[in-house]
Amino acid sequence: MVQSLNAKALATLAYVLRHPTLIVPHVSVANVSELNYRAMKECAGIRAILFDKDNTLTAPYDMTVHRDAAKGLKRAKEIFGAENVAIMSNSAGTKDDPGYEDAKMIEEALGIAVIRHDEKKPGGLDEVLKHFDVDDPATLCMVGDRLLTDVVFGNLHSMLTIHTLPLCKGAENRQDNTPSKIIRYIENKGLYGNWFGSRMLYRNHDSKHKYWSGEKEHSLKISIEESAGDGTAQF
Numbered sequence: 001m002v003q004s005l006n007a008k009a010l011a012t013l014a015y016v017l018r019h020p021t022l023i024v025p026h027v028s029v030a031n032v033s034e035l036n037y038r039a040m041k042e043c044a045g046i047r048a049i050l051f052d053k054d055n056t057l058t059a060p061y062d063m064t065v066h067r068d069a070a071k072g073l074k075r076a077k078e079i080f081g082a083e084n085v086a087i088m089s090n091s092a093g094t095k096d097d098p099g100y101e102d103a104k105m106i107e108e109a110l111g112i113a114v115i116r117h118d119e120k121k122p123g124g125l126d127e128v129l130k131h132f133d134v135d136d137p138a139t140l141c142m143v144g145d146r147l148l149t150d151v152v153f154g155n156l157h158s159m160l161t162i163h164t165l166p167l168c169k170g171a172e173n174r175q176d177n178t179p180s181k182i183i184r185y186i187e188n189k190g191l192y193g194n195w196f197g198s199r200m201l202y203r204n205h206d207s208k209h210k211y212w213s214g215e216k217e218h219s220l221k222i223s224i225e226e227s228a229g230d231g232t233a234q235f
Contacts, residue, residue: 012122012152022155023147025163026207027220032056032072032143032164036222037079043218044160045139045211048132049076052121052144053089053106053114055166061091063105066167077111086113086131088142090120090149122153138210160209162220 016022029035032051040046054060057069065073076085087093092102093114103114115131117124125137134140137157144150145166154161212218 012156013148016148016152021207022152024155024207025147025151025161026209026212027160027162027215028164029162029221030165031068031167032076033068033070034221035072035076035143035162036220037072037076039218039220040141040160041079043212044141044209044220046141046160047080047134047139048084048086048141049080050115050128050140050142050154050159051076051085051087051112052142052146052150053087053092055145055168056143056150056164057087057110057167058106059168063102063109065110068167073110073112082112084132086115086128088115088117088121088124088128093117094120121149122156124153125157136210158210160212161207 027035037049040049051057051073057073058064058066073085087106087110089103091097092106093100093116095118097103100114100116103116106114113131115124115127117127128140129135129137132140137159140154141160141162142150142154143162143164145164147163151161151163153159212220215221
């Protein structure tokens with residue numbers, strides 16, 4: 001399956017250029033297994049988790065959970081319940097997915113729903129709220145590897161936003177489409193590098209969230225040792 005043009009992202013780009021803090025996540029981690037899901041629920045007011053798919057939970061266009069994401073997905077389902085964990089992809093579950101066949105296979109393999117939506121991220125909020133039966137987007141957490149789609153989508157709607165690095169690199173990432181690779185590289189270099197002082201934007205921006213007091217007060221990360229172990233973290 002090949003992704004079509006994301007018109008919503010292009011339409012939002014001009015707004016993001018005027019409001020660059022929209023690309024700044026509340027938290028950045030290497031992968032979803034480094035997140036403290038219990039802290040999200042008990043200290044950040046989060047009721048449901050929304051994951052991107054490609055390079056966040058799986059290799060691009062793969063139907064099985066990636067080894068580095070498996071423990072994180074398992075913990076998210078244990079703590080929130082599988083019914084409160086879902087995927088919002090810009091490929092599976094969209095018009096690029098005829099008959100939603102890919103979405104159905106992913107649901108069977110990962111044990112969580114793939115939200116069907118007509119408008120690609122950073123659009124699609126109505127379908128997300130309806131799926132989780134919530135009125136307040138701030139009770140949702142958006143987790144993904146793309147700044148201009150995943151993080152901007154979450155920040156536009158006051159969600160808790162978590163940015164991950166891509167799961168796959170080099171030969172393992174060969175299935176990813178070339179435009180995505182290029183855009184992701186520019187996004188990450190633009191935020192975490194020092195293009196036009198953007199590193200200072202990332203370091204100095206104090207991302208506010210309605211129900212979370214911040215990383216210093218209640219960390220949403222777990223240590224590498226905890227991530228490698230059973231994932232039981234104290235906070």
